[in-house]
Every structure is written in structure tokens, then in C-alpha cells.
Amino acid sequence: MEYRTLPHGGESISILGLGTSSIGMAGEKEIRATVELALEQGINFFDMASADAAPFPVYGQAMQGCRDRVYFQIHFGANYEGGTYGWTTDRSTIERSIAWQLQALRTDYIDFGFLHCIDEESDLEQIENSGVLEYIQQLQKEGVVRHIGLSSHTPRLANRVLDWGVIDLLMFSINPGYDYHHGDYGVGGADERMELYRRCQAEGVGISVMKAFSGGQLLQEKTSPFGAALTEYQCIQYALDKPGVLTVLPGVRNREDLRRILGYLQASPEERDYAVLGTFTPTDAKGLCVYCNHCQPCPAGLDVGLINKYYDLAKAGDALARNHYDKLEKKADACVHCGHCDRRCPFHVAQVDRMNEIQEFFQENRMK
Template sequence: MEYKKLGNTGIEVSKIAFGAEYMVERPYEDSEALIKACEENGINFVDCWMSEPDVRSHLGKAIAPNRDFWVIQGHIGATWQNNQYVKSRDMDKVIPAFEDFMQRFQIDTLDFGMIHYVDQIDDYNEIMNGPFMEYVRKLKQEGTIKHIGLSTHNPDIGILAAKSPEIESIMFSMNPAFDMFGTMEDIWEYRKEGVFDDDSLSSINPKRVELYELCEKTGTALTAMKGFAGGNLLSDEISPFGVALTPIQCIHYALEQKGVSSIFVGVDNVSELEDSIKYCDATDDEKDYTHVLKNAPKHSFEGQCTYCGHCAPCSSQINIAMAIKFYDLAKNHDEVPESIKQHYSDLKYHAGDCISCGDCEERCPFNVDIVDLMMDIKDLFDL
């Protein structure tokens, strides 16, 4: 495993990091197995944005024996309300949710306190000039968090954050598909009709380049998330390019961008983690993604779920992103594999609980027909 310093913080982390998003609604043993596999392979950096109590407790318990080995990144503003994740700026919700994070992770000090999921300019300004940022500053002054970070999908927000002396780290969604897009007021810009039809969407957008170069110039740590686009880039059938990339190629793409120190890989099990770790011993030919993108037919993310979770909260408390993920995994088989069927069955709420209110579709940045998809999922798993 190779390591790199996170901007000006001086903290050294593994180039491949563990994004634990798929540990939601999973038993402790799954988290423990992945944490141990990370440790055995030199991965020392973990991000937990999830607010579900169990996932926090499981990760905290698994990490506790080797706490000094780990660099932990936790999110401020990710809350748990009515048994589901809700992004919030309400300090009556934000503060207890963060205190819950610290308690469940069994830590007194957090390496990176991330301002959670900022995609709108107004939201950014309100955060930076209001009680939310006052609370974050207080946490740092008290030593509860060592460094302040921010997560975003919007390059304009990223640029503002990189120019702020207080923001020391930015976690940004980064892959060959997302990088075709530049400025957007918020993530809803992806939903504009015909947004993917522009012939100029054939290479990295200059706005993204500006952000990456600015982070390198200012010493703002830059880490990548959504490197596989929710797994879509790994499949010929659903890749927006019409052809699959490998985990190695996706990882290399992110780590090649200026300013990037590490990429959080979202993996479901140890086998998938090992597929990512193969990057460490990969040849230049295995890392090369350019020939794939040069010869790929242009495709759109329109209508494709990337399991980003922005559809939440659900009126029926369905974990929509996970339900769709298991559906996508299952539908390519003649018969649903028992392992996938069991994962889906273990969800607390299922597609059949959908009341067709459509609220999720209003929030979906990729215009997925979620209500219709819930019916298809119900029919496939037939629970």
C-alpha cells in the first residue's frame, strides 16, 4: 500500500481508503471482516457519513482495538430521524447526532469533522456564516475534531471551500462520467432535460480541473468518493459509456487527478475490497483507462440509479438506494442468487411498502422512475 499526506494537515493516509456506506443494515461481523481486511492490507483511512446507529456502533467496535492505526472521517449534519437518514442544519438535530457518532465510535477525538453534503451556494453561505460553523469551530477549538472538512458534489462549492482557510479537506465525487460536468448550482442540474446530449461532454470539464488544481495549490486535502459511480462504471450494461471500466482503472483515474490524496472505495465485502487492493500491484496497462474512454459510445446517467442516497428520506422508511442496488445485482441473473435475496430480505422495509408518493423522485438527481422501479423490485423478490 502506498501512502500520501493529506494536503497541509501532515496526516499520512493510504491511497485507497474504506468508504463504509454498504455497511448499513448489516451485521457486526461484516464490518469486522472488512475492517480487519483493511488493516491487513495497510488501509488506514475510513469515512462514515451514515447516521444509522448500528453501522456507527459496528465500525467503532471493529476499529477500537487498533484505534491509533486509523484516520477517521465523520460527518456533521448527517442525522437519524424516524429511523432513517436525514441531512440537517437544525442544530437541535445536528449536535445530538454528532455526539452520537463520537459515542458509538468510542472516541474522544475525531481526525476529520466533515461538514456533510453541501451542494448549494445558499446552503454553503448559511453554514459558513451561521451557528453550524460556530459549532464546528467550537469542536475544533476544544480538540474534539482535529481538522475541518467538507463533502460536496458541486465543483463551485469545492472551489469556495478550497479558498477558505478553515476548510482543510474536501471529499468530492469524482469519476470519468461525473467529471464531464462542470458548474451547477446544485446536484439537481443533472436532471435537466438533454443535459447529457451536449457533444462537448467528451472529456473532463475545466471547472473540475480548476478545483483539483486549486486544492493542490492551496494545500487543501482532496479525497475522491463515488469513484465507481455506485458500481455503474463496472458494468457494460449500465455504464454511461456503454462499456465497463475495472476498479483498478477507476481508482487510477481518481488518483491521477491533481491534488488527490486518496479515494474512498465503496465495497460490499472482502472480495470486492481485494479487487480494489489489486491496484497496488497493477501494471501500467491494467491501470490505463484512456483506451476505454476513447472508444466508448457516449451514454447518459439519465434514469440510472447510482445509489447516492439523495432520494432519502422515504415516507415508508425504505432504504431506496440499497433496495435498488440489490435489484440491479439480481436482475442480471436467470435466478436471483440466494446471497442477494438474503441481503434484500434483511432490509427492514421493502419495495412492497412503497406508497407511491413520489417524494423520492423529486429529490433524485438522475430522474430515476423510482416508484415504477419499486414495483419491479417487489415483483422480482416477491416478498
């Protein structure tokens, strides 16, 4: 397993986590076996936005003795009073639901307490007016909630909550379909969505990824908006390459699903490579570097994707990105303008021109 560090807090989080949206139907024995397998393989991050109440007590039993080594992402607004998932912004209902979730999970604290599924302006207004954020902040002061988070599919609203300066983790839907305008949750253009990811990294807000496979649509030719199937490993790599992303949370149904997902860790670079997307993406997404490094190897030895990432993050205000760029053995000024990267880029980025632009940017900022 590989791990990434939460900037605000320092927690080491597995790059593959576990979603619970589909596992409830597996039955208690299979749920527990799946969770135990996840723990054995180094998964330590668990999202608890489940389709029903079934996983909660089983997770609680399975994690006795290792609670201090795992992280729960719990949603203030997911309600299980009727046994199945319901969405609410009513504070009293949320308080009862959180009390039940804590009891079922056999824990007295929440690692990440989330404002749940804020997708519309009206959702945000209800959260503000009902005192739900105030409730989470109260629990944070009491030590019950360690970090505050937000789950959303809407870049505009995610940015508004980021403006409040209270969240440490954003749960967001990242996959090629949504980023390139396909699907019900493909809100915002490619540039707007990438700017959100960059802002999160610049401000030290981690991202946990939901819907990495677009509900399975990307995995089948018949339902893929690109007219061609992608693989789970391509989708996982795509999400992990985005700025700010700490973990991807596939919703598994059983151990078989989990074993297949874990295969990503042993997959070859070729199996993870999603450069084929460059033949599918819409015209307005062309010229946007997604750091896929399909342009490698660079004859001059430049890490073109990483140079682009540090540049984009530095423009977004990330001071650390400037420091990271300065420490690179070979920077943009080492480009020999051979055009190798331009010819290989599946997203038609003029990388030679970008290297000139990047060199000038960092030189000017260094002089200031």
C-alpha cells in the first residue's frame, strides 16, 4: 500500500480507501471478511456514506483493537433511522443519526466529520440556517470531531465552503467523464474543475475521491461517454494524478471486488496509462496538461508533468510549489526545444511553449 499525508493534521492515508455504498447487501459475514481483507492489505480510510445501515455495526466489530489506526469519514446529513440511507439538513435528526453511527461503530470520535452532499445553493443555505456547521464545530472543540470536511459535486459551492477556511478534506467526484462535461455530476468545465483541485492543494486541503468510475459507466463501451471502455486502474490513476488527491474510494460489493481493486498496486505503468483519453476529450479541454507524463521519456531528462504541476500550483498561490520547483535537478530552462513532448502529448499541449512560459514565470517571481 502507498500512503499520502493530510496537510492539515499529518495523518498518513492509504491511496486506496473503501466506499460503503454497495457493500450492505453482501450480508454480515461477507462485509466483515471484506473489511478484514482491507485492513490486512493496508487500507486505513473508510467512507461511511452507505446505502443502508448494515455496514456500521459490522465495521465497529471488525475494527475493535485497531480503531486508532483507521480513519472514518462520517457524513452529517446521511440519516439511517429507517434502516436505509436518507438525506437531511435538519440538525436534530443529524444529531440523532451521528449518535447512532458512533454507537454502531463502537467509537467515541470521528476522524472526518463531513457537511454532506452540498450540491445546490439551497443545500448550502439550509446548512447555514440550521446550525449544522455550528454543531460540527462544537464537536470539534470537544474533541469528538478531529477534522471538518465537505462532500460535493459542484465546484462553485466547494469554492464557497473553501472560502470559509474551516475544512481540511473535500470529498469530490473525479473521473474523466465528469471532468470533461459528461454525466449528471459533471458540473463545471475542465478548467474550473482543475482549478478547484489546484486550490485544494495550494491551501492544504486534501481530496478524497468518489465516483472514480462514474458508477461503472466508464468501464463499459456501451455506457462510456467516450464510446470506449476504460479500466478501473486507468480511472484510479487518473484521479490520483490530480492535485490535492489523497485517496480514491471505490464502492466494493465484496472481497472479489476488493481484490480486483487492490490489483492496481501491482499494475504496470501501461495498465494504468490513461493517455488514450486524449483522443476522446472535447475541443475546449485540449491544451490542458493533466500531468499524465505520456510525453516521457524527455530526451533532456525533464519531468515535464511535474514541472507543469508545480507551475500550475505556484500560480494558484502555493508557496511550497515554488520551493519544490527550485529543488528540481532539471528545470524548464533545460528544455532543448526538440518537440518530442509536443508530438507525444495526447492532450495537444504545446509543451515547448509551456517550458518557456514556466521558465519566465519562475525567473520573474524569483526576482520579486
